[in-house]
Amino acid sequence: MEQPNNKAVIVGVNVQDRPDFAYSMEELRNLADACNIDVAGELTQKVAKINSSQYLGTGKVVELSALVEGLDASTVIFNDELSPSQIRNLESALQKKVIDRTILILDIFAQRARTREAQLQVEVAQLQYMLPRLVGLRESLGRQGGGSGMKNKGTGETKLELDRRRIEDRISALQTELEKLVAQRQVQRKQRQKTGVPVVCLVGYTNAGKSSLMNAMLDQYMPDSNKQVLAKDMLFATLETSVRSIELPDNKSFLLTDTVGFVSQLPHYLVKAFRSTLEEVTEADLLIQVVDYSNPEYERLIEVTNTTLKELGADHIPMIYAYNKTDLTGERYPQVNGDKVYLSVKQQSGLEELITLVKERIFQDYIQCEVIIPFAEGRLVAYFNANAHVRETSYEPNGTRLTMECKKADYEKYQHLFAEPEAIE
Ligand SMILES: Nc1nc2c(ncn2[C@@H]2O[C@H](COP(=O)(O)OP(=O)(O)OP(=O)(O)O)[C@@H](O)[C@H]2O)c(=O)[nH]1
Numbered sequence: 001m002e003q004p005n006n007k008a009v010i011v012g013v014n015v016q017d018r019p020d021f022a023y024s025m026e027e028l029r030n031l032a033d034a035c036n037i038d039v040a041g042e043l044t045q046k047v048a049k050i051n052s053s054q055y056l057g058t059g060k061v062v063e064l065s066a067l068v069e070g071l072d073a074s075t076v077i078f079n080d081e082l083s084p085s086q087i088r089n090l091e092s093a094l095q096k097k098v099i100d101r102t103i104l105i106l107d108i109f110a111q112r113a114r115t116r117e118a119q120l121q122v123e124v125a126q127l128q129y130m131l132p133r134l135v136g137l138r139e140s141l142g143r144q145g146g147g148s149g150m151k152n153k154g155t156g157e158t159k160l161e162l163d164r165r166r167i168e169d170r171i172s173a174l175q176t177e178l179e180k181l182v183a184q185r186q187v188q189r190k191q192r193q194k195t196g197v198p199v200v201c202l203v204g205y206t207n208a209g210k211s212s213l214m215n216a217m218l219d220q221y222m223p224d225s226n227k228q229v230l231a232k233d234m235l236f237a238t239l240e241t242s243v244r245s246i247e248l249p250d251n252k253s254f255l256l257t258d259t260v261g262f263v264s265q266l267p268h269y270l271v272k273a274f275r276s277t278l279e280e281v282t283e284a285d286l287l288i289q290v291v292d293y294s295n296p297e298y299e300r301l302i303e304v305t306n307t308t309l310k311e312l313g314a315d316h317i318p319m320i321y322a323y324n325k326t327d328l329t330g331e332r333y334p335q336v337n338g339d340k341v342y343l344s345v346k347q348q349s350g351l352e353e354l355i356t357l358v359k360e361r362i363f364q365d366y367i368q369c370e371v372i373i374p375f376a377e378g379r380l381v382a383y384f385n386a387n388a389h390v391r392e393t394s395y396e397p398n399g400t401r402l403t404m405e406c407k408k409a410d411y412e413k414y415q416h417l418f419a420e421p422e423a424i425e
């Protein structure tokens with residue numbers, strides 16, 4: 001049986017005048033859009049407390065039913081995560097497919113997952129969502145003839161036929177496979193850490209411009225690298241972590257990591273499932289929180305990001321802010337204010353200011369010095385030319401004089417080889 005249509009009505013309850021309610025409904029619409037669902041109508045209700053049996057008050061359910069019929073919608077989408085019994089009750093009252101915010105997010109993640117690791121993580125999260133809802137989902141499936149909103153390969157009807165026990169087995173098999181991938185990633189990360197190169201992580205709300213910023217940095221500092229990442233005007237364009245090396249003109253380098261974006265009410269099992277991918281964040285030396293400054297709700301989105309970072313155990317890592325998309329606001333840019341840089345990646349403006357701030361934070365263990373390297377230790381001159389910022393080179397009777405900025409650790413390591421300046425008679 002074919003799905004009748006992809007028209008839906010979105011429904012939300014505004015509990016105690018939530019200040020971000022209007023935005024959360026707009027976001028729900030965007031999430032639906034990202035799943036190719038056509039939002040034909042909207043229904044909201046102000047309440048003091050969510051109705052535990054059917055989410056909406058009884059009168060509102062009747063009103064909703066009429067609206068859904070009138071618009072000929074096949075699906076009703078709720079702005080919060082519904083409990084198994086709420087789904088059951090709403091489906092029997094409405095006789096339509098009932099889905100919630102969580103399943104939309106899971107669906108988008110499933111569509112976008114490219115790497116095996118991301119696919120495994122999404123599937124684990126989907127199964128964990130399904131487990132307590134099996135009965136309701138099965139009823140829904142019987143009525144709709146397939147497609148609960150789970151669209152990725154491998155899920156779908158066959159999976160829904162599995163009983164609880166088999167789903168649990170499947171989850172643990174996926175987790176075992178995932179652990180192997182995570183172990184590999186950890187080895188890679190340990191190797192990177194050994195090199196002592198600082199790690200800077202881009203974090204922030206979805207669609208803020210993290211990947212665009214990463215690409216702009218690559219353009220500017222690594223023009224031949226050909227390692228651009230996907231940046232696109234859609235929710236959750238990035239699901240996998242990418243790490244790129246950025247070498248600055250003064251020979252300082254760092255690793256830049258692009259990560260999955262956050263969204264409000266990110267299902268906790270999704271956060272948990274993606275924890276391994278996001279471990280990079282918890283071990284970074286510095287976080288750059290990219291903010292869509294053109295979004296009127298940007299302060300709330302910063303809050304959501306900070307709460308998610310806390311949930312991941314990354315709230316202790318130093319952070320600076322890139323207030324991006326300033327070109328869409330009336331504000332002046334580029335502009336630096338404490339730990340905030342107002343910039344526009346699109347207009348390629350403010351990148352240098354941001355890099356200056358990054359450098360101040362991650363290269364604190366550098367010193368300015370002047371040393372004389374005996375001619376016999378010529379390899380050291382080559383080393384510093386490659387790994388330090390040499391400002392001036394001159395030749396003395398007893399060796400090469402370098403005026404430079406180098407790592408304090410390097411200075412201390414090679415100090416015993418440096419020559420004393422000759423006394424001028
Ligand atoms: N006007 C304007 N648009 C921008 C700017 N920077 C990025 N964008 C646009 O914002 C959209 C999202 O950019 P991405 O870089 O994919 O955002 P992201 O933070 O990586 O998003 P996720 O991967 O979904 O978390 C794209 O359409 C970009 O072209 C900017 O400075 N100004």
Ligand SMILES: [Mg+2]
Nearest residue numbers: 210211237238
């Ligand atoms: Mg991205």
